[in-house]
Amino acid sequence: FKLSGVCHVGADGGLKDRPRRRPLSPFSAPSSIRLTAHEAFPDVAAAIAFANVGDDDSRNDGDKRDIISHEESQRISKGGVVVIPNWVPSGLVRALREDARKLFDDGQFQPDGLTNTALREQGFNAKADRQTFRGGADWDDYDVGDGKARMEFALRMGRLREELAITLDRPTLSDEGRGEGWEDKDKSMRQRRHEITYNWYEPGAKLGRHLDEHHEETKGTKGWIRPSRRSVTWLVYLNENWEAEEGGVLRCFPRTEGCISTNDVPVGAHEGNLQVGWVTGGGDEGGIIQQYPVFLDCFRPSGGAALYRVVKSSSSSLNDDERQILSVRDFDVPPQPINFASFLVPEVRETFEQISTSRVDPRFVPPPLANDSVKAEEEDAAKISMKTDTVDRDGLSGEIIGGGTVLDVTPAAGTLVLFDSVTLPHLVMEVTGSRQRIAATGWFHEDSQFVLEV
Ligand SMILES: O=C(O)CCC(=O)C(=O)O
Numbered sequence: 001f002k003l004s005g006v007c008h009v010g011a012d013g014g015l016k017d018r019p020r021r022r023p024l025s026p027f028s029a030p031s032s033i034r035l036t037a038h039e040a041f042p043d044v045a046a047a048i049a050f051a052n053v054g055d056d057d058s059r060n061d062g063d064k065r066d067i068i069s070h071e072e073s074q075r076i077s078k079g080g081v082v083v084i085p086n087w088v089p090s091g092l093v094r095a096l097r098e099d100a101r102k103l104f105d106d107g108q109f110q111p112d113g114l115t116n117t118a119l120r121e122q123g124f125n126a127k128a129d130r131q132t133f134r135g136g137a138d139w140d141d142y143d144v145g146d147g148k149a150r151m152e153f154a155l156r157m158g159r160l161r162e163e164l165a166i167t168l169d170r171p172t173l174s175d176e177g178r179g180e181g182w183e184d185k186d187k188s189m190r191q192r193r194h195e196i197t198y199n200w201y202e203p204g205a206k207l208g209r210h211l212d213e214h215h216e217e218t219k220g221t222k223g224w225i226r227p228s229r230r231s232v233t234w235l236v237y238l239n240e241n242w243e244a245e246e247g248g249v250l251r252c253f254p255r256t257e258g259c260i261s262t263n264d265v266p267v268g269a270h271e272g273n274l275q276v277g278w279v280t281g282g283g284d285e286g287g288i289i290q291q292y293p294v295f296l297d298c299f300r301p302s303g304g305a306a307l308y309r310v311v312k313s314s315s316s317s318l319n320d321d322e323r324q325i326l327s328v329r330d331f332d333v334p335p336q337p338i339n340f341a342s343f344l345v346p347e348v349r350e351t352f353e354q355i356s357t358s359r360v361d362p363r364f365v366p367p368p369l370a371n372d373s374v375k376a377e378e379e380d381a382a383k384i385s386m387k388t389d390t391v392d393r394d395g396l397s398g399e400i401i402g403g404g405t406v407l408d409v410t411p412a413a414g415t416l417v418l419f420d421s422v423t424l425p426h427l428v429m430e431v432t433g434s435r436q437r438i439a440a441t442g443w444f445h446e447d448s449q450f451v452l453e454v
């Protein structure tokens, strides 16, 4: 085994003063996975851990780069999308693709994330809907497919998660917790804290615009149940030589490049309060329209909720941020569909953009409004086609709409995509070619703000 890369994370002297770094050995990759591997493969688990740390990926070669760069992780914090081609070595990509195919042939995938069309017709349609191999109990189940490749990949993702816990200053990302129901004899009840899955789109399948996580207070009776929530979304595509004409593009809706580069308030959550929108403010600097995340605090001393933005103080201490309350008075969060703008002071209301509304997110619609949502989806499709400008970054193209942009990512083998799970709407365009679109996808979790005792 190559041992040269064993200390690759610690070897970066530049990381020393980042907060809360935990000592990281190859074996501190998810212990949950390691334990199971030992159970199943007592002697190869260690071998994989070592072999993998020194793998021949150029990103880990002598340039002492981390598993992702500091700039890349800052892009997530600022509300951007990180896209890194060839992040997973091609041999591992091939093994995972073959594994997914085998699992699919064995009937191990389940329908998941039904499109609106399917909801209307009350049924799953393989030609229209995405299907998933749930990581829960099965990701490290050595009885099916290529468990060794899946573990090697899980270790790699575990190292990335540890890195993000530090660089994003989201310390509870590094908690490995087995997750809910792990002791449960019924496998289907078991859940990992950090989700890891394969997903599969037949030709014709697509996934509507959505967010991967929402503020618990907006979830009605489904809120405040789980001890952890989705924090960072990751996608790794497995499709060899995927061509643009084959469709299946991941369409993301980040802010503009200018806004991302000037944003100094971390997106997603502030002191446990999740982000629900954006507001324009402070005039435009050099032609750049600045937008700031708007957070929802539902634990105000009044017992009600308030919307606020964070104003960075001029002092360098991170704890000196001030909350600028943007709502007229404290309020009770109503049931869906929620229009947060109605609680805002008039000056702010005009530029407020809610991240997720029933109009732009088909999954955010309560059942009685299903027909409206269809209309909304059509309106939205029209809006998406109204392109006003284009951007080009690192060969990725997108079109600017409203206060944000559209960023399209081709699902090419080995490409890693990362973004904050709360702040970034996205969708998968229809697969128009004749072959399946296959990806490994997952969510790194951080602690929920709190959990209701039931
Ligand atoms: O497969 C993709 O590119 C995105 C999938 C997705 O958005 C999801 O599973 O939530």
Ligand SMILES: [Fe+2]
Residues within 6 Å of the ligand: 210, 211, 212, 426
């Ligand atoms: Fe998603």
